Amino acid sequence: MAVFVGISAHYHDSACCLIKDGHLVAAAEEERFTRIKHDNGIPSNAFRYCLREAGVTIADVTSLAYYENPAKKVARQLWAGLPGILNNPKQRFRIDPGRAQDEIRDCLGYDREIEFVDHHLSHAASAFYFSGFDEADIFTVDGVGEWATTTYGRGVDRKIDLFEEVSFPHSLGLFYSTITAYLGFEVNDAEYKVMGLAPYGSPRYLDKVLQLIDCWDGGQYRLNMEYFDFLGGDRMYSDRLCEHFGEPPRVPESELTQFHKDMAASVQRALEVILLDKVAYLHARHPTENLCMAGGVALNCVANGKVLREGPFKRLFVQPAASDAGGALGAAAVACVRHGEDRLSRERQKHVYLGPKFSARDVARVVNPSPLKQCALDYSEDPEGLIQATAERLADGKVIGWFQGRMEFGPRALGARSIIADPRRPEMRDRINALVKMREAFRPFAPAVLESKMAEHFEIDHSSPFMLETCRVVSSLALPAITHVDQSARVQTVNEHTNKRFHDLLIAFDKLTGCPILLNTSFNLRGDAIVLEPNHAIWTFAISNIDALVMEDFIIDRTERPEAWSEIIEMMGARLKKKRRAADAGRANVYSFL
Known part of the structure; x- marks a missing residue:
């Protein structure tokens, strides 16, 4: 019996999953147990559930994998946060590269070696290994992992090659979240509200929105950081962004004007334009009919539809839990493959009914x-x-x-x-x-x-x-x-x-x-x-x-x-x-x- 556990935690949407003898048998987000929306703590309740559902004990676990590399993440935190983090005792504990390992041992009681899988490799694996494709291009897009915010890759059989990345602070996820905040919605939770609001407006500010980001030929792009303040400020956007659009930020829960609707339409269209450009580049690098996507931006279902209908790929598989919760699936799958390629099922993920049942x-x-x-x-x-x-x-x-x-x-x-x-x-x-x-x-x-x-x-x-x-x-x-x-x-x-x-x-x-x-x-x-x-x-x-x-x-x-x-x-x-x-x-x- 081979049992692989995947864990995501310490950012948002903490989750645990369990792969037994090559098959995904259980997965759950911690928020469902604690009732804390987007709970980011070590998923101890979800972990206990997964063991129980699989009929195994902690002693049966072949390997436990964590969905990112804490040492690389700390390097990025230090680069972005000094001196603010070191001078703030309430935040200082966040830069401990041993924190994930210590809390997994303390909260879960797991005392053997922990495998660490880079964040975007976890995203890539969560899509490709559950797609049912023997070969596919892989595109991951989110806010940020350790350093990567966007990766381009290829999967063949059980091998994944991420051959290019865009690095923090340049991020399509943070780009979209910045406009989400400017429109008075909660960051990292309400981006889907911007997507839903967009059809009520016209993309009349598309040119101005695209001025916030320089899209280069190939896979790279750069945010114009004068418009952003997430590197140390108390908000996502700078005063320069407000001046750029000529309107103050919307007060949360206040009236939505036509300007707000048009801004939503503009940032949604900008995201679609950029994604289509980047998947065309990926397809040109490695022509294939199949595309796999994951990362929080891949939950933008409107953009996904555009990518499939207007992009160069015939088939698209998006990991249903594309956010950090799905990173637990990818981490466990990577560990499973590392221990032997034939251990992991090649079947396409057909459903997400992987949580607790009550008779x-x-x-x-x-x-x-x-x-x-x-x-x-x-x-x-x-x-x-x-x-x-x-x-x-x-x-x-x-x-x-x-x-x-x-x-x-x-x-x-x-x-x-x-x-x-x-x-x-x-x-x-x-x-x-x-x-x-x-x-x-x-x-x-x-x-x-x-x-x-x-x-x-x-x-x-x-x-x-x-x-x-x-x-x-x-x-x-x-x-x-x-x-x-x-x-x-x-x-x-x-x-x-x-x-x-x-x-x-x-x-x-x-x-x-x-x-x-x-x-x-x-x-x-x-x-x-x-x-x-x-x-x-x-x-x-x-x-x-x-x-x-x-x-x-x-x-x-x-x-x-x-x-x-x-x-x-x-x-x-x-x-x-x-x-x-x-x-x-x-x-x-x-x-x-x-």
Whole structure:
């Protein structure tokens, strides 16, 4: 038995994964356990889960791999941060090259050799080794790893060659994040809001945005640093950038003007222009039909769609957990290959249902001792009845919390921890945005569609199971709840092999309505991590305006909620707050662009 564990931590989106006998069997982000969004601590909860899911102990671990090289990272931190870091006792601990090793030993109890894998090699491996391609070009783009911010490479069989990189502080990720901050959104969390806002504007500032960055021939580019202040300031942008665009930075949560919409459109278009130029260069260096992408910028699904449709590659694989969480997958895969090329499966990653699962019995143990028992409908003896009852509620316009099977790994809810609704109803998008998700009205929702009927409704000719590219909506149905202002959608295709219960629900809804599509968004409120366990699901259901909760074999309707509902909210709220406080107490806030 060969067991390889991958760990990412100490920046954002900490995660753990486990590869057993060449197959990825478990992966989870720490935030889902601690309820701290983008938790960056050592993923001790995720680590314990992965061992448990794989049926192994720490003694069985062949190798544990960490997703970056701490010594190289410290060199970059010192270059960027002196004298500020050394003079700040609250930040000084961050420049310890032994910190990752010490905390892995202290928090996880792992006392053998730790393999360190360069950050962008981890990203590259997370894409190429799980793509199913025997040969592909590899393009990784993020904020920063150790020094690299963009790499160009090639994968053949089980060998990866990263032959060129762009180095910090020059970064497409930080370029996009700087405009994100200027537009009043949170850096390293809300870049997708800029992407969603872009279609409401016109790229009238494209030329000015491109003046922030010098794109050279080949793979290199340089940020014009007079416009940026992330090397030591308290914000991403400098005063010079504000002068350049002639507007002050937007105050968070304030009104979004046409200027802000046009800025979003301009930076999105600039990113697409640069990415298309760089993938053309990569293809010219090593012509092939396949491209693999990873790194946080690869979560920009609009740009991904442009790269595939307008770029030189015929096929594209983006690691579904393209951010630092996916670095854990890449690190484990690199360690697996280092110990023997034939150990790692060559299969394409087909799904991300790699997290914890809770059985109907687990759910019953939560529901039955509580006042919920009086209104919970138990379909454990009638699974077809559960699907039909859920489809009928959706057809009646109900918003459903859908909690089924193993939790997804990565940032997208894909039918395991989802909020779902009828995409045909004009009011549904605004209702969920305002009353359930409690988020900005401009942000679009994604559709989940039966893979067998995807081409009837969307301009796409290949499966898209991970919501990683956008395409045009071409349906004869009116789908206002999932169609963005530019007539696009971020599609998830669903088949019976990867998520049978969700597939069955789509079939049942199609039979009732003639629509094989559901609105699908993550099961969480704004600012919270996606739910992991039944307690999280019930809490989110209780304090939101979700109409019904379908949790494994149970349906709980809001109209049937018990008189003691306030007792449930108080009980579960106290439990979750206690867990959050305990997690906060044991974790230092080390987030920084340094």
